[in-house]
Amino acid sequence: xxxxxxxxxxxxxxxxxxxxxxxxxxxxxxxxxxxxxxxxxxxxxxxxxxxxxxxxxxxxxxxxxxxxxxxxxxxxxxxxxxxxxxxxxxxxxxxxxxxxxxxxxxxxxxxxxxxxxxxxxxxxxxxxxxxxxxxxxxxxxxxxxxxxxxxxxxxxxxxxxxxxxxxxxxxxxxxxxxxxxxxxxxxxxxxxxxxxxxxxxxxxxxxxxxxxxxxxxxxxxxxxxxxxxxxxxxxxxxxxxxxxxxxxxxxxxxxxxxxxxxxxxxxxxxxxxxxxxxxxxxxxxxxxxxxxxxxxxxxxxxxxxxxxxxxxxxxxxxxxxxxxxxxxxxxxxxxxxxxxxxxxxxxxxxxxxxxxxxxxxxxxxxxxxxxxxxxxxx
Amino acid sequence: xxxxxxxxxxxxxxxxxxxxxxxxxxxxxxxxxxxxxxxxxxxxxxxxxxxxxxxxxxxxxxxxxxxxxxxxxxxxxxxxxxxxxxxxxxxxxxxxxxxxxxxxxxxxxxxxxxxxxxxxxxxxxxxxxxxxxxxxxxxxxxxxxxxxxxxxxxxxxxxxxxxxxxxxxxxxxxxxxxxxxxxxxxxxxxxxxxxxxxxxxxxxxxxxxxxxxxxxxxxxxxxxxxxxxxxxxxxxxxxxxxxxxxxxxxxxxxxxxxxxxxxxxxxxxxxxxxxxxxxxxxxxxxxxxxxxxxxxxxxxxxxxxxxxxxxxxxxxxxxxxxxxxxxxx
Numbered sequence: 123x124x125x126x127x128x129x130x131x132x133x134x135x136x137x138x139x140x141x142x143x144x145x146x147x148x149x150x151x152x153x154x155x156x157x158x159x160x161x162x163x164x165x166x167x168x169x170x171x172x173x174x175x176x177x178x179x180x181x182x183x184x185x186x187x188x189x190x191x192x193x194x195x196x197x198x199x200x201x202x203x204x205x206x207x208x209x210x211x212x213x214x215x216x217x218x219x220x221x222x223x224x225x226x227x228x229x230x231x232x233x234x235x236x237x238x239x240x241x242x243x244x245x246x247x248x249x250x251x252x253x254x255x256x257x258x259x260x261x262x263x264x265x266x267x268x269x270x271x272x273x274x275x276x277x278x279x280x281x282x283x284x285x286x287x288x289x290x291x292x293x294x295x296x297x298x299x300x301x302x303x304x305x306x307x308x309x310x311x312x313x314x315x316x317x318x319x320x321x322x323x324x325x326x327x328x329x330x331x332x333x334x335x336x337x338x339x340x341x342x343x344x345x346x347x348x349x350x351x352x353x354x355x356x357x358x359x360x361x362x363x364x365x366x367x368x369x370x371x372x373x374x375x376x377x378x379x380x381x382x383x384x385x386x387x388x389x390x391x392x393x394x395x396x397x398x399x400x401x402x403x404x405x406x407x408x409x410x411x412x413x414x415x416x417x418x419x420x421x422x423x424x425x426x427x428x429x430x431x432x433x434x435x436x437x438x439x440x441x442x443x444x445x446x447x448x449x450x451x452x453x454x455x456x457x458x459x460x461x462x463x464x465x466x467x468x469x470x471x472x473x474x475x476x477x478x479x480x481x482x483x484x485x486x487x488x489x490x491x492x493x494x495x496x497x498x499x500x
Numbered sequence: 501x502x503x504x505x506x507x508x509x510x511x512x513x514x515x516x517x518x519x520x521x522x523x524x525x526x527x528x529x530x531x532x533x534x535x536x537x538x539x540x541x542x543x544x545x546x547x548x549x550x551x552x553x554x555x556x557x558x559x560x561x562x563x564x565x566x567x568x569x570x571x572x573x574x575x576x577x578x579x580x581x582x583x584x585x586x587x588x589x590x591x592x593x594x595x596x597x598x599x600x601x602x603x604x605x606x607x608x609x610x611x612x613x614x615x616x617x618x619x620x621x622x623x624x625x626x627x628x629x630x631x632x633x634x635x636x637x638x639x640x641x642x643x644x645x646x647x648x649x650x651x652x653x654x655x656x657x658x659x660x661x662x663x664x665x666x667x668x669x670x671x672x673x674x675x676x677x678x679x680x681x682x683x684x685x686x687x688x689x690x691x692x693x694x695x696x697x698x699x700x701x702x703x704x705x706x707x708x709x710x711x712x713x714x715x716x717x718x719x720x721x722x723x724x725x726x727x728x729x730x731x732x733x734x735x736x737x738x739x740x741x742x743x744x745x746x747x748x749x750x751x752x753x754x755x756x757x758x759x760x761x762x763x764x765x766x767x768x769x770x771x772x773x774x775x776x777x778x779x780x781x782x783x784x785x786x787x788x789x790x791x792x793x794x795x796x797x798x799x800x801x802x803x804x805x806x807x808x809x810x811x812x813x814x815x816x817x818x819x820x821x822x823x824x825x826x827x828x829x
Binding site (some may be wrong): 133137149150152155310321325328339345349364368369426431432433456480481482489 | 505506510511512514522526548552555558565566569573574577584620623630640642644645649651652654657658659662664671672673678710715719734739764768790791794800804807815821825
């Protein structure tokens with residue numbers, strides 16, 4: 123295309139900028155999630171993630187030291203300390219009433235009730251002074267507006283993995299995904315070979331059936347299968363979901379593999395037949411090894427589909443600790459921890475991490491599968 | 501951990517089982533009809549006639565149980581009451597057309613059906629056409645394609661964060677509202693605005709599906725013969741003309757494929773609606789409504805009827821696909 127556009131034509135720049143814009147639009151939501159998931163949870167709710175590298179201004183409620191630590195200085199009782207405790211920060215405003223939490227500038231000495239006075243310095247050190255003894259065991263409330271340095275942490279991840287049960291769900295998802303990805307492959311490969319290279323009555327009808335079943339909505343199958351599972355006693359179990367994913371994945375598997383296998387050169391198969399090999403030998407020794415790219419394509423599809431599935435897991439697996447998969451856990455968290463963005467963002471990232479790794483490392487096969495699955499027969 | 505071992509073990513058993521079946525059945529076939537001796541020729545023919553059915557057997561069985569039987573069972577259930585036992589004729593269908601929430605779901609689904617495939621195809625075509633012209637196009641493609649790997653529920657969380665809304669006096673942490681506030685507008689609670697909230701849910705699916713459209717259409721664009729393009733250039737067509745008048749008509753077939761594939765997906769959209777609004781504020785869709793009647797309403801008859809409506813909507817695409825296959829062969 124370079125020849126048409128010319129090297130430095132303004133159009134080239136328009137293209138570059140448009141693509142950049144598209145890429146930014148498409149990646150920003152995910153970047154926001156990732157950045158937010160490693161922010162300190164208090165900072166996360168205080169400011170937008172795009173400001174996470176700058177200092178954060180927050181309104182905090184701190185408590186002074188309890189009455190037991192009071193000292194007597196020049197006839198007054200005093201409480202001293204630092205609102206930041208062991209951290210450091212900058213105070214930009216303070217107050218002593220919740221109605222006016224940022225009424226005063228740091229360094230000022232302000233009058234409180236009953237002759238008490240309060241001073242908070244920029245560095246956070248405070249001085250409470252009173253003509254009568256302090257009595258509060260919990261200390262007085264101090265309202266401060268502070269500038270905090272950005273904090274990045276993996277605490278959110280350890281919390282969701284260990285305290286929120288996501289770690290267990292991760293294992294459950296693995297348990298569902300591994301067999302559900304592998305089992306359909308061999309079954310589909312044999313059927314695909316039969317549809318591509320074997321002569322038998324009704325072949326065209328079977329192929330049409332597979333193409334038709336490609337689009338049958340899963341919703342159709344849920345209730346009948348649920349009833350069937352209850353009747354024959356499978357109930358809500360891993361066996362049930364493995365078989366379900368195998369059944370639902372088969373049309374695509376057969377279709378993809380048939381397209382690929384039908385495209386293999388006829389001479390290979392003919393010459394093997396001439397040499398006296400039967401279809402079984404041809405399939406196992408010649409077709410299967412040659413079909414590796416198509417098998418890989420399907421395996422990736424099925425893996426992503428099963429890993430990301432929510433519907434089938436909700437219907438065919440239970441809601442308990444032993445069976446709740448990650449997508450189900452995320453859905454539950456959306457309900458119960460709707461406002462806890464530190465939990466939601468970290469959990470979501472854990473759940474998309476494996477698919478993203480698969481995606482970026484095996485993209486080639488994924489694209490190839492998409493093309494052979496759609497462009498030809500459609 | 502035991503569970504994952506169990507899964508691995510199952511996987512091995514299943515694969516061995518499959519292999520056992522295929523090898524075993526083939527071996528039995530060879531024993532019954534040996535390919536040597538007096539009847540060798542007749543036996544080989546018999547084997548060749550039986551073998552396809554051995555190859556297809558497990559697939560046919562699974563497809564029948566998991567996809568074909570349910571269609572008929574759903575039709576049966578749709579004519580029966582909530583537990584699936586009492587025959588009630590067309591009562592479920594009559595209920596359906598008079599049900600407000602169903603009408604809402606149906607209209608919403610139609611909106612999804614128009615907007616999502618159109619927008620995904622448009623952005624996909626745009627991305628395909630543009631990225632093919634630049635040196636870092638493959639990286640750009642990869643990044644636009646990436647949402648495809650993310651689950652609908654993960655994507656919902658990602659976008660719920662984008663749409664996050666807080667009162668006017670608090671700093672916005674959702675980027676969309678933050679941009680609005682930055683330009684002096686008032687923050688909006690996107691998810692609870694009827695009609696518009698559906699559009700915000702659709703954006704999530706468009707975000708996911710654009711990569712798919714881009715991959716297919718980009719391959720189609722590359723398939724256009726160079727000579728055609730060179731001829732057009734020599735005739736003085738500018739790049740925009742070439743794109744709109746030569747390239748787009750040539751890839752019409754692929755556009756149709758992308759469009760129908762996304763259409764099917766849209767009809768089944770469930771996770772996004774469930775996670776974002778669960779059908780509240782006028783955003784219900786058929787698949788989620790069906791789920792509602794199944795798990796909250798516990799009415800298998802009504803639920804199966806809604807599933808059949810989805811099936812009916814898919815039917816034209818199914819017929820079109822099968823026809824295409826016929827023409828191809």
